[in-house]
Amino acid sequence: MTTPSGTPRRTPAGAAVLREDVTEAIRTAVLEELAAVGFARMSIEGIARRAGVGKTAVYRRWKSKLSLVLDLVGAFAVQGLPAPATGSLHGDVRALLEVAAHALRHPVASQVIPDLLVESVRNPEIADTLKAALLDPQQGVVAQVVRSAAERGELPAGADADRALDLVIGPLYWRLVVVRTEPPKGYLDDLARSAVAALTA
The missing domain is CATH 1.10.10.60 (Homeodomain-like)
Structure with a gap:
């Protein structure tokens, strides 16, 4: 300079x-x-x-181990989940699952986030950071997928984005982070079809 x-x-x-x-x-x-x-x-x-x-x-x-870990979580979340725009609800859900599966295999998600979720019960600062860095962005992406599907007539207007998040990401999180077993071949395709069927039922 x-x-x-x-x-x-x-x-x-x-x-x-x-x-x-x-x-x-x-x-x-x-x-x-x-x-x-x-x-x-x-x-x-x-x-x-x-x-x-x-x-x-x-x-x-960093002033403490808490500020260090929160910074790490925030840096990981900056990578974000892009909102897919394939032109169909099934295509968007399948694309979202692909990106989410890659993210959930990251060491921060598979090793660190579950531990921090336990700590968040006792520490509101961790809870707030996890919500802002991880949950809120995911909800925003899924809400955009739901809105786009509603505009195309694939879902009714006012479809519940939170329910969609549970149906799309929940099973994948359970499989990769909680149970920690590699999905069988075709799992993401099957999960996409099941999630879409549940959303449109």
Whole structure:
């Protein structure tokens, strides 16, 4: 960066320069630590040790393990679920299931989110973050799918988007995150047909 006179602007004395590779190492360590010991037993010391850095490197970026984990969840959610627009309810549901299946195989979803859901019962801040970062965006995408289907006459006006979310994503979440078994071949196709049949019944 330069000043208006064209001379290089120096970093203020004492200003911390946060190396991105260290930040990424810490984020990776958080995922591994959460998967290994869970949120309740996780500590800044354990994260720092796993990342190969000092505790000050962690505290320079996040004030607590809670703020670190919430930042991680938020960063994961930024990837988001795009609203499909295939031109049919079945096509949209099938496309949504494909993207959701990929997202639910991510370490944050399969290892971290279930643990945080348990913690959210005791910690309103975690509950609020999970809702804003994960549930609200998913509801928004499914609501758009339902609205588009209603405009095409495939669903009645005012169809329940929350019910649609339960029918479409619920079984997939149960299979990949709770039961943790890989779906058989053709599972997403079968689930899409079943969800559409239930929605249009």
